[in-house]
Amino acid sequence: MAVLVTGGAGYIGSQTCVHLLEAGKEIVVIDNFSNSSPKSSQAVREITGKDFPLIECDIRDEEKLDEVFSQYDIDSVIHFAGLKAVGESCQKPLEYYDNNIGGTVKLLSVMRKHGVKCIVFSSSATVYGEKHTAPFNEEMEAGGTTNPYGTTKLFIEQILKDLAASDPEWSVSLLRYFNPIGAHISGKIGEAPNGIPNNLMPYISQVAVGKREKLSVFGDDYDTPDGTGVRDYIHVADLADGHVVALDRALSVKGCEIFNLGTGKGVSVLELVNAFQKATGVKVPYVITARRPGDIATSYADPSKAERILGWKAKRDIFDACRDTWNWQKNNPNGFDD
DSSP states (O other): OEEEEETTTSHHHHHHHHHHHHTTOEEEEEEOOSSOOHHHHHHHHHHHSOOOOEEEOOTTOHHHHHHHHHHSOEEEEEEOOSOOOHHHHHHOHHHHIIIIIIHHHHHHHHHHHTTOOEEEEEEEGGGGOSSSOSSBOTTSOOOOOSSHHHHHHHHHHHHHHHHHHHOTTOEEEEEEEOEEEOOOTTSSSOOOOSSSOSSHHHHHHHHHTTSSSOEEEEOSOSSSTTSSOEEOEEEHHHHHHHHHHHHHHHTTOOEEEEEEESOSOOEEHHHHHHHHHHHHOOOOOEEEEOOOTTOOSEEOBOOHHIIIIIOOOOOOOHHHHHHHHHHHHHHOTTGGGO
């Protein structure tokens, strides 16, 4: 039996594939490569010494999805595939709703057709919106999202909750994670966004490697200790570990469960920049610019439920993440194009 990993060639997906294979799982990966590269999956093979099918497939292509489920013995899905840039979602809401929500509905329809009723969903802390004060916990009511990206995650969560409520055979794990950073310790896989990065860490590392002139810090007038946005930065390897243990639980427990995956600590933009400079010895010039649409001031997790029920806790710190990011970036200044 195999795990279907949608978006499995992406940043978090490829890292999770490594951990799934190292845990002895069989995997099948699909990706449309809109913001990823098949070379990341080749790197996963090199790291693990294990092979797996890699299929170019868009989750909105119901016919192709049906072929994949017919060809392989799939018993569960980890669903990463989706557009994920906050700012872009404010400019292209229809594209985000079509891809993220429409694609997920088609995926779930094909899963149901083939009797596959176990899914781990890549959700986001953005579903908590602006109405709560950090640290966020799973008992807080989701909603009040500030951008279409977050709203797609919120709606997909509701769809999955409704699906689990309608059929007791479904196992759904909603993983609300915060801000993934870092890279595989080997330096073979890391974050390699197409075009201008939408996330902070790859922008920092691209400035450090000389690919970009300076970092734009979006706002220094938030109600935070240094005025810059505060986030919960979690090492992507810890995040991958969380998906493996969440999948194991979902394969044995029916119903819908929600877990935060974060460190429980807030770090500001400037604190992350300083941590990167200390970890690498490389200067990162930056300039303060206007706030970015859809951003909130402070977001960090209460991850105690994941520790209590899944036995999961973040093990790596900001220094580890900065070191591993730089190890990836300095050896691959153009990402997988190198």
